[in-house]
Amino acid sequence: MSALHTPNSRAYVHLACGSTTIVSEGDFTAICDPFRFISGTFCVNCGTHFPLKQFVWADTNEVIADARERWAKEAPPAVRSLNSGVGCWVAFALGAAVGAGVGWSVGNGAMKAVGIGAGVGALVLPIIWLGIIAPTISKSVFGWDPRLLK
Numbered sequence: 001m002s003a004l005h006t007p008n009s010r011a012y013v014h015l016a017c018g019s020t021t022i023v024s025e026g027d028f029t030a031i032c033d034p035f036r037f038i039s040g041t042f043c044v045n046c047g048t049h050f051p052l053k054q055f056v057w058a059d060t061n062e063v064i065a066d067a068r069e070r071w072a073k074e075a076p077p078a079v080r081s082l083n084s085g086v087g088c089w090v091a092f093a094l095g096a097a098v099g100a101g102v103g104w105s106v107g108n109g110a111m112k113a114v115g116i117g118a119g120v121g122a123l124v125l126p127i128i129w130l131g132i133i134a135p136t137i138s139k140s141v142f143g144w145d146p147r148l149l150k
């Protein structure tokens with residue numbers, strides 16, 4: 001699997017209007033990653049977003065929402081645990097701990113700063129985890145690239 005053969009775009013059809021939209025770059029990576037939360041996608045013809053249930057991949061005719069569910073189930077166990085429940089909770093706890101530590105040092109030990117730091121860390125780290133860290137590990141360590149899923 002060389003990077004040359006990794007697709008960077010794919011076409012989908014909006015069932016309601018029958019128009020084809022090509023998704024590429026970051027949006028393509030996001031829509032291909034079944035562990036990334038996406039509520040809907042864009043139709044160029046309609047000019048707005050609709051739920052993934054209303055779109056099918058142009059080449060396979062599979063509903064995008066169904067395809068993503070299948071991809072999540074078919075992902076290697078290591079990738080699944082990295083991206084779901086456990087991984088996210090680890091990131092959550094780690095973020096809270098790091099945030100509390102930062103709050104402690106910035107706020108000179110004031111409990112309020114520790115609480116704010118913990119809250120921010122608990123929110124921010126899972127986002128970074130799911131958006132950057134988990135996909136990077138999935139790809140580099142396990143060779144799992146969502147863009148190759150069909």
Ligand SMILES: [Zn+2]
Nearest residue numbers: 014017043046
């Ligand atoms: Zn449309």
